[in-house]
Amino acid sequence: MNAVSIRIITSEIEKLIPFYEQVTGIKAIQYTPDFAELQTPTATIAIGSTGTLQFFGGESVAQPAENRSVIIEFLVSDVEKKFEQLRTFLTPYLVQEPTIMPWGNQSLLFRDPDGNLVNFFTPVTEEAIEKFSSKKG
Numbered sequence: 001m002n003a004v005s006i007r008i009i010t011s012e013i014e015k016l017i018p019f020y021e022q023v024t025g026i027k028a029i030q031y032t033p034d035f036a037e038l039q040t041p042t043a044t045i046a047i048g049s050t051g052t053l054q055f056f057g058g059e060s061v062a063q064p065a066e067n068r069s070v071i072i073e074f075l076v077s078d079v080e081k082k083f084e085q086l087r088t089f090l091t092p093y094l095v096q097e098p099t100i101m102p103w104g105n106q107s108l109l110f111r112d113p114d115g116n117l118v119n120f121f122t123p124v125t126e127e128a129i130e131k132f133s134s135k136k137g
Helices: 013-024 050-056 079-093 126-132
Strands: 005-010 029-032 035-039 044-049 071-075 094-100 105-111 117-123
Touching: 005 013, 005 050, 013 035, 013 044, 013 079, 044 050, 079 094, 079 105, 079 117, 117 126
Parallel strands: 005 044, 071 117
Antiparallel strands: 029 035, 035 044, 094 105, 105 117
C-alpha cells in the first residue's frame, strides 16, 4: 500500500489554491471550480471545496478549517533557503521559524489560510539524512 494523496476540504478554495502554489512553487491543476491538485514527485495535495462533499455522503463527512491533529509535511532540500524565499509571504501564517527537532530534522512550521499546520523540513543529522536519502524529489 502507498499513501499517494492528502485532500484538504475548504470553504475558501480560491484562497487555498494560490497559497499552496506560492509555498510549494507547484502550479495546481484545477479540474473544476471545486477541485484542484498539486502533484509532487511522491504524493498529491488535493484541494476540494465543500461542494465536493456531496460525492462522499454530504457535508457532515468533513468540516473545513477544523483540523487540529494533522500536519501536512513537505521534504525540502534546504529549509533555511525556502524560509528566506517565503519569509514575507509566510509572516501572517508563521508558527515556528526553522528549528532543529530532536529527531534530526530542521523544521519550518506555519498554517495555511484554513489553519491547517504545514511543515517544511530538511534532514540535518546523519541518521535523518540517511532515513530520507531515497525520498528526495
